[in-house]
Amino acid sequence: MANSRFEYVKAFEQTDYLLPNTWVVVRIDGRGFTKLCAKYNFEKPNDRRALDLMNGAAKAVMTELPDITIGYGVSDEYSFVFHKTCTLFERRSSKLVSTVVSTFTSYYVHLWSTYFPDAPLSSPLPSFDGRAVCYPSVQNLRDYMSWRQVDCHINNLYNTTFWSLIQLGGMSNIEAEKFLAGTVSADKNEILFSKFHINYNNEPEILKKGSVVLRDYELVEPQGDNVAAAADDIAEPVKQSKTQDENDKKRRAKARVMVEHLDIIRDDFWDRRPWLLSNKPGKVPKQT
Amino acid sequence: MANSRFEYVKAFEQTDYLLPNTWVVVRIDGRGFTKLCAKYNFEKPNDRRALDLMNGAAKAVMTELPDITIGYGVSDEYSFVFHKTCTLFERRSSKLVSTVVSTFTSYYVHLWSTYFPDAPLSSPLPSFDGRAVCYPSVQNLRDYMSWRQVDCHINNLYNTTFWSLIQLGGMSNIEAEKFLAGTVSADKNEILFSKFHINYNNEPEILKKGSVVLRDYELVEPQGDNVAAAADDIAEPVKQSKTQDENDKKRRAKARVMVEHLDIIRDDFWDRRPWLLSNKPGKVPKQT
Amino acid sequence: MANSRFEYVKAFEQTDYLLPNTWVVVRIDGRGFTKLCAKYNFEKPNDRRALDLMNGAAKAVMTELPDITIGYGVSDEYSFVFHKTCTLFERRSSKLVSTVVSTFTSYYVHLWSTYFPDAPLSSPLPSFDGRAVCYPSVQNLRDYMSWRQVDCHINNLYNTTFWSLIQLGGMSNIEAEKFLAGTVSADKNEILFSKFHINYNNEPEILKKGSVVLRDYELVEPQGDNVAAAADDIAEPVKQSKTQDENDKKRRAKARVMVEHLDIIRDDFWDRRPWLLSNKPGKVPKQT
């Protein structure tokens, strides 16, 4: 029995190849996480277990998809960066997005009980949506990452102050909201310190900076003054042999995927980790 | 601290609204399920627990996303149909695909231990990819569904015969493959019957027909001869009040989502379930 | 000398196939025609020569591109409809749009001197932009055509009244604009009649209805009551032999392309011209 009479429907599938030679960022976001936070009694303003679970899932995504060079997460969102030379799934947007979203979700659900042993999952289960965005230049890519980290900072400073006013200052949600209306960063720092003796600078790095997921290679001493300026050159692919490709693959697989809480806006972060832009694996440190 | 310097990067996100007034099919596929089958010792040619798990996840997807009117699954793939008038997520392709894929994955992992209590999941975890395709007419949509069901039949007849030759006939994989080369359906039916006294018609419906996920409304007696011919008219939206919209929503939510194994190629299936095309919920049967 | 080192750039061209089984409308618009009208002293509110030139170019487009089934023009815009089964240029949007725009422009410039013998063209020359839009159902397509014709009516009634107030009533542009602010159609009809003894119904059809470009086939007597209701069925392609395809092509080529000024909103227009939806050429009338 041939299937030919119906097979014409395949032609309706439209291609969605992403533009070559551009950095692909897949960002995923928790769906309806406000309700989820309430249901499982996430601590306010930040639940450390929830963040660790996000980071655990992100590490698994990067381990299963070696084409991802860096991930950055904050709250219930995570961004994953594919190098501009990446050809995974022929750069089809749906395949890239759905694979990242599905792998992340899979680990999030699977690891849940590790981080929330006393709060078993029940319907509706956590889920995420996602999208892919292309960035042509290293500057655009770094500005995207900076955008997310600045957002992390703005939100965390606000939330820390907001919940201090409620939890330590006895305000209602509405009172706290009104109190903060129109304040700038300096005001919030001042409120935290004068009212609650909290020095925002001493808050945990994971909250102030968010989480970066990286392969663990040895850091590199920045060469010269203008490393950042030459970023697009560093990112240019170098022709190499199949053997070298294989070696790169092995080195990448050997590298430990780790989570850190660093400033990713400054040049220094990128200068010391040239592999992020070059896609050429760094030196795997000796395990001790 | 304003975020404005970096916010320009938002403009790089490109819109992916699907064409209005077209049926949207989101199909998901298991990633690397050949390895997964081997790892968890799925039975050949079909593992009933694995199919039940797929169906369990699909039911949860339809329960969480009431905009889906019908699902159809076979093996490690599932198709979900959104009515042509659906405006969920403004019809953005990435949102629709990623939400379906993530919700499906979430339940698949969560329900795993129910169906495979003795085979705990370990890395790499199961995951799925997905894509969205638009079909302008009811005929195109039904041909898509028929395409999947014919594929189910072709593959299942082949696999049943192939594994009978191996498991019952003692052939090697290569011998069985050679033996079946060039055979048509009738030949395979004959091989099954003459060699193994298997009447393919008596095989379980879930294997021959695949699985349909539907809301449980009372079946309707087809009116006149040409119901199928008027399918596009049935699918035309009818203007109705907000109260009616609300009532529809409640009726839809009250309807049980169920899995059946039916012929979805013939007109009869669609004629008796006009709600599939009209998107107007049917009559919820009295629970007994 | 091989070209291979640079040929990789071809891969950056992204496909833009329009969804199959949808009606494709290519609409073109004059660029900067306000200036053009002033430069060549077009008569207000309508310049008959300019409309005839548009229609002349549109007829040429339909003659050169037999895949177009109907055109509709008003002012400095023209819409061309490709049947939903059309596969010209593999339905690539850029090819369809650019070919229509270029062919139209070519004839517009070439025919200019026929309609404006005393006003030779000079830089900047007239040009047009264009876009393609897909419509899944016959109803959508007809609503698109109706949208343009209602627009024609609204604009022409306004412009006729506006310029009467100026040319016959001695108002300034600003006075006329203020005078008409907030008026509805009935008001404008009344103004025309009471002030200037103009019965809008007696205005030329080309101005009230716009221009339809069609192939000249014999009109058909509408069959039964519900022809319009069955429009999508009529539009379904019928399998036919290559000989029949060839015959259709010849009949289409033999048909005269003509311009008329008709109501294209009512069912009657479409019922009497079933070839517009069926894409099956009608009967070419005997030339007298």
Next chain:
Amino acid sequence: MANSRFEYVKAFEQTDYLLPNTWVVVRIDGRGFTKLCAKYNFEKPNDRRALDLMNGAAKAVMTELPDITIGYGVSDEYSFVFHKTCTLFERRSSKLVSTVVSTFTSYYVHLWSTYFPDAPLSSPLPSFDGRAVCYPSVQNLRDYMSWRQVDCHINNLYNTTFWSLIQLGGMSNIEAEKFLAGTVSADKNEILFSKFHINYNNEPEILKKGSVVLRDYELVEPQGDNVAAAADDIAEPVKQSKTQDENDKKRRAKARVMVEHLDIIRDDFWDRRPWLLSNKPGKVPKQT
């Protein structure tokens, strides 16, 4: 009479914004120019009048669209480059392509009689199709331009040899084709020289190099060794005041658009014309 009942059809128009920060190349191609060449007796292998007409139309396009920084033409095709910061028409692909194609066509038809005074145009008229392609980096853009120029060289060497064999050597088309099968560039140079005393290097530059359309600014002495290497930096936009923007616009408008026949593959071409990448107008030379 309100138009609201039909206006919903506007929502079917899908957006086609090109990715920001990428170079946009619009390439147009003559449609059916083989027939056109025959109809108007274009000289073989190259008709100088036809090339001059193409160049005349291209100059007009660049004059009317100051956002175009460079054009390159060969045979019946022309490529126009918009700077990566260009926001003309919000970077909508259809608008960019259709406007370029229409403006080019308009001038091609209008200027025809200047170049072919004895061969008046008749139906079917010349027309062009077009497409837009995005290139993320300067290297990609330059490789695109190089690709077209190498193609020009390959085709012209072949055509020159092919038509010499026919026109001077008395071969038939088929004999010439066979004779050249499998030959490389060196062979063709040798054939031209040994058989017909033609030194290919002495052929006119317009044929060997194609035509570059540029604004006439004073050439710049390349600074340092690695200008080409820093190309992406040069292309980065510099924040400047509105006054400066206005001055740039004026300088650009004042610059003469001219056609040259140069090697655009080598760094030197780009190093001496930094305005091509910087989009910052150069110094307009004093007219003598």
